[in-house]
Amino acid sequence: MTYLIAVPEMLAAAATDLAGIGSSIDAANIVAAVSTTPLAAAGADEVSAAIAALFGTHAREYQALSAQMSAFHSQFVQALTGGAGAYASAEAANASPIQALLDAINAPSVALTGRALIGDGANATTPGGNGGAGGWLYGNGGAGAAGAPGQAGGNGGAAGLIGNGGTGGLGGAGMTGGTGGNGGQLFGNGGDGGQGGTGRLGNAAQGINSIDPGQGGTGGNSYLFGNGGNGGQGGTGWAGANGVNPTVTATNSSGTNGNSYGGPGNGVTQPPYSGGDGTSGVAGGTNINGGAGGAGGTVYSAQNGPHGGNGGNGASGANGGNGGAGGYAEGTDTSAEAYGGNGGNGGNAVASGGAGGNGGGGGSANAPDFGLAYAGNGGHGGNGATGAAAGDGGNGGAGGNGGNAGQIFGTGGHGGTGGTGGAGGAGASGGPGGAGGAAGDAHGGLSAQGFPDGGNRDSGGDGGQGGAGGDSGNGGNGGVGGNGGNGAKFIGIGGDGGDAGAGGAGGPGATGGAGGAGGHGGNATGGVDLGGDGGTGGNGGAGGNGGNGGHSGPSGGAGGQGGLLGSAGNPGGTAGGGTGGASGSGGAYGAGGAGGAGLLGTGGSNGTNGGDGAQGLNG
Structure with a gap:
């Protein structure tokens, strides 16, 4: 028995390519006809005239043959385009009956067990949800969903009699990746485990503890014929915190200014002849700025030796x-x-x-x-x-x-x-x-x-x-x-x-x-x-x-x-x-x-x- 597999999209693409090739050949024939069909004799003698007539006849015969080939090419392209359309129509017409047949086969099984006989399990969509199981007879398990922070990744769904297990989902922050689903009871591979969740850096000032990264999920098992699923990669360790210099605005008190004596045109004539020294500012700490020192006192003296503080x-x-x-x-x-x-x-x-x-x-x-x-x-x-100083990065999690x-x-x-x-x-x-x-x-x-x-x-x-x-x-x-x-x-x-x-x-x-x-x-x-x-x-x-x-x-x-x-x-x-x-x-x-x-x-x-x-x- 002979089997034929047709892909309508590929047939349509081939027809388009052939149409382009035909257009190129037609253009080349037109250019050649101008210089070959009206060939003039090289001289006035009978031999030259006979040669020119011979080549001109060949050129006209070639153009006639090219016209026939162009017509055949156009018919072939039309046939190929029509075939692609026919295959596409047949495919669309057959899809609905096949789906209806599958629905009829699966309906009793779904009603009794909640699981189809033939078909793939649904991929989980809610955070941390498990993938759906494949059909009892044939079908792959659905993939588990990624977990939310603090939630493990969802497990992959199990296959039925024949099929591969679903992939486990990515673990949430610090949590384990989901376990891969088991392969079919007769034939099928186990699903891969999900990657462990990334570690999370804590904040001691806010009472938040750091969370280590999660372990990769375990690969699913096979039963009779098939390979085990691969373990998931361990989660990545948290990134160390950058060093941040504090911004401090509170400032302690400044020192006291020294006493001043005299004034312009009014110098003192008796001690003290020295201005008072300013006192030191009040010391701060790591969360308060140091105070400024007080200014030394000024002095105007009519006697010898005034000293500013x-x-x-x-x-x-x-x-x-x-x-x-x-x-x-x-x-x-x-x-x-x-x-x-x-x-x-x-x-x-x-x-x-x-x-x-x-x-x-x-x-x-x-x-x-x-x-x-x-x-x-x-x-x-x-x-x-x-x-x-900055913080160290966290260690990576273990592989599944x-x-x-x-x-x-x-x-x-x-x-x-x-x-x-x-x-x-x-x-x-x-x-x-x-x-x-x-x-x-x-x-x-x-x-x-x-x-x-x-x-x-x-x-x-x-x-x-x-x-x-x-x-x-x-x-x-x-x-x-x-x-x-x-x-x-x-x-x-x-x-x-x-x-x-x-x-x-x-x-x-x-x-x-x-x-x-x-x-x-x-x-x-x-x-x-x-x-x-x-x-x-x-x-x-x-x-x-x-x-x-x-x-x-x-x-x-x-x-x-x-x-x-x-x-x-x-x-x-x-x-x-x-x-x-x-x-x-x-x-x-x-x-x-x-x-x-x-x-x-x-x-x-x-x-x-x-x-x-x-x-x-x-x-």
């Missing part, structure tokens, strides 16, 4: 407090000396990624006529804090075990691959160092210095050190591979064990904080004057270290047992470790402060730039 230091805190400004001093006596107060130092940051406080500006001094004036130093900037083959013939299912470890989080950037305070200005009728009396010329405050970048998280380790299913007891090969999961990638290192700029040196004007040197810029913070890549899962799964005639499966191998995170860049250096200017004497030198922070280490 020193500024108070900024307090340490989440972000360091700024140093207080040094007090202004002015001598109203023609031979008075005046000394500006020193600025307070900025506080150091203690919260992750916090900024160091800026140094307070030095106090200026004015001694007119024949006086001597000395500017106060600027305060040093506070140091920035190290950036917040392969299903067992049928009793007579079949191969055991492969064990599922272990889940991949989660990636480590990225560290946060280091905090910037505080800027050094600018020195005060000095004006003296006889002499002026842009720095204190008896001190060196480094009057601009030094910039603070930038904080190091936070270290990044390590990648999680891969999960163990699932065991292979057993082969058929008579003729069968055991399934291979699943490979161990790959380790997760380490997180990238964070950038170090920028160093603070050095303060401007004090300017000096008047008689013989010396400008102060600018402050040294702060060093940039070191870059954070990249996280280490996670290790491969500890082991692959064991191979399944072979049958009487067969061999055991191979054990699973180990995967590669995760890629280490890239190192973080060092923070930029702080610029040195500019030197103070001198009018008749020498100006100060510019401060030295700080160094760039060191590069972090690769994971």
